[in-house]
Amino acid sequence: MAIERTLSIIKPDATRRNLTGKINAKFEEAGLRIVAQKRIQLTKAQAGEFYKVHAERPFYDELCDFMASEPVVVQVLEGDGAIAKNREVMGATNPADAAPGTIRAEYAESVGENSVHGSDAPETAAVEIAYFFSGLELVG
Ligand code: CDP
Ligand code: MG
Numbered sequence: 001m002a003i004e005r006t007l008s009i010i011k012p013d014a015t016r017r018n019l020t021g022k023i024n025a026k027f028e029e030a031g032l033r034i035v036a037q038k039r040i041q042l043t044k045a046q047a048g049e050f051y052k053v054h055a056e057r058p059f060y061d062e063l064c065d066f067m068a069s070e071p072v073v074v075q076v077l078e079g080d081g082a083i084a085k086n087r088e089v090m091g092a093t094n095p096a097d098a099a100p101g102t103i104r105a106e107y108a109e110s111v112g113e114n115s116v117h118g119s120d121a122p123e124t125a126a127v128e129i130a131y132f133f134s135g136l137e138l139v140g
Contacts, residue, residue, distance in 0.1 A: 001081035005035070005138070007128035008077050008086060009117035012070035013109050015039070020073050023116065026103050027077055030089045035140050036133050037075040044068040050131060059112060066112060074132045078140055083125055086118040 010023050024034060042050075047067035054060050077086055091102025095114060098105035108114035119125035129138075 003078065003080060004082040004122065004125070005076050005078045005129060006083045006086050006119045006125045007117075007132065008075045008119075010073040010075070011113065011115055011117060012066060012072060013113035014107060014115040015071050015073060017107075019107055019115070023103055023107070026089050027086070030079075030085055032077040032079045032082055032086060032089070033140075035076050035078045036137050037073060038132075038137075039071050039073045040132075041071045042068045050128070062112060076129055076133060076138060083119055083122065087120065090116050090118050 008027070010020055014020065014023060020039075027034060044064050044067075047064040048055075048060075051060065051063055051067070054063065079085060089103060091098030091104035091108075093104070093114060094111040095104045095108035096111075098108065103116050104114050108116075119128050
């Protein structure tokens with residue numbers, strides 16, 4: 001499997017509960033390297049742009065409000081097959097369906113407030129990384 005990079009976000013429900021370190025430990029234990037990371041507060045418009053693929057979904061407005069409600073930690077994870085590996089460590093979108101030991105099984109509060117975001121494919125990973133980071137900020 002090739003070395004990949006993926007965009008991860010530790011969402012407001014998790015930063016609020018001081019879970020950044022515990023979530024980062026899950027990534028590192030899985031062999032994912034955090035090669036860029038910053039804590040930022042999104043505006044609703046910035047959250048809306050990031051999640052625009054979901055603009056027609058009923059949860060979109062609530063999702064944008066939530067993502068702008070408190071700080072998030074945006075990060076780039078690197079590793080062998082990082083995109084799929086990160087999705088595995090995250091667990092299913094709905095924590096009720098997430099496998100034991102995954103971040104969402106352990107920490108998510110609901111299907112909406114589910115602690116982490118992870119890119120779902122190489123094309124989206126490239127776009128999402130570029131949304132938050134310049135090349136100079138990526139130190140592998
Ligand atoms: O984050 P993931 O890729 O697993 O799921 P998604 O289908 O791409 O949805 C993006 C985000 O929208 C989720 O992580 C949830 O925060 C939110 N969502 C929601 O609030 N209600 C749903 N029924 C589905 C997703
Ligand atoms: Mg998604």
